[in-house]
Amino acid sequence: MAVLIDSPVWPWRGRRWSHLVSDVSYEELHAFVAAELGIPRRAFQGDHYDVPEDLYDVAVAAGAQPVGARELLARLMAAGLRLRKRDRAAGRSPR
Numbered sequence: 806m807a808v809l810i811d812s813p814v815w816p817w818r819g820r821r822w823s824h825l826v827s828d829v830s831y832e833e834l835h836a837f838v839a840a841e842l843g844i845p846r847r848a849f850q851g852d853h854y855d856v857p858e859d860l861y862d863v864a865v866a867a868g869a870q871p872v873g874a875r876e877l878l879a880r881l882m883a884a885g886l887r888l889r890k891r892d893r894a895a896g897r898s899p900r
Contacts, residue, residue: 808837810869811877813858821858825869828880841867852881852888 807828813821825842827834831852838844838854842864848854856864865871872880881887 807880808834808864808869809872809877809880810856810861810864811872811874813856813861814874815855817855823856823858823861823864824874824877825854825856825864826852826877826881826886828884828886831886837867837869852886 808825809828810823810825813823815822815824825834825838827837831849834854835846835849838849839846842854842856842860844854844856844860878887
């Protein structure tokens with residue numbers, strides 16, 4: 806399994822958030838999130854899930870690999886799963 810999570814350093818609405826991605830497939834990511842975190846599918850952000858700080862340790866304990874933000878982005882891009890902002894706004898997928 807190649808589910809990756811960066812540190813919860815992204816502030817939004819008074820909380821800190823991590824990004825959770827897969828460098829294999831969206832299906833792998835959706836399955837991990839549903840089984841381990843209980844985050845609804847509607848929270849999917851086109852190529853990642855935002856994970857609140859209080860679920861970071863839960864995600865890591867369930868098997869998400871902690872990586873830095875740059876490595877997370879590089880691996881997402883290398884896998885061809887990175888969705889650019891303009892594509893996300895248009896409702897497109899990366900493939």
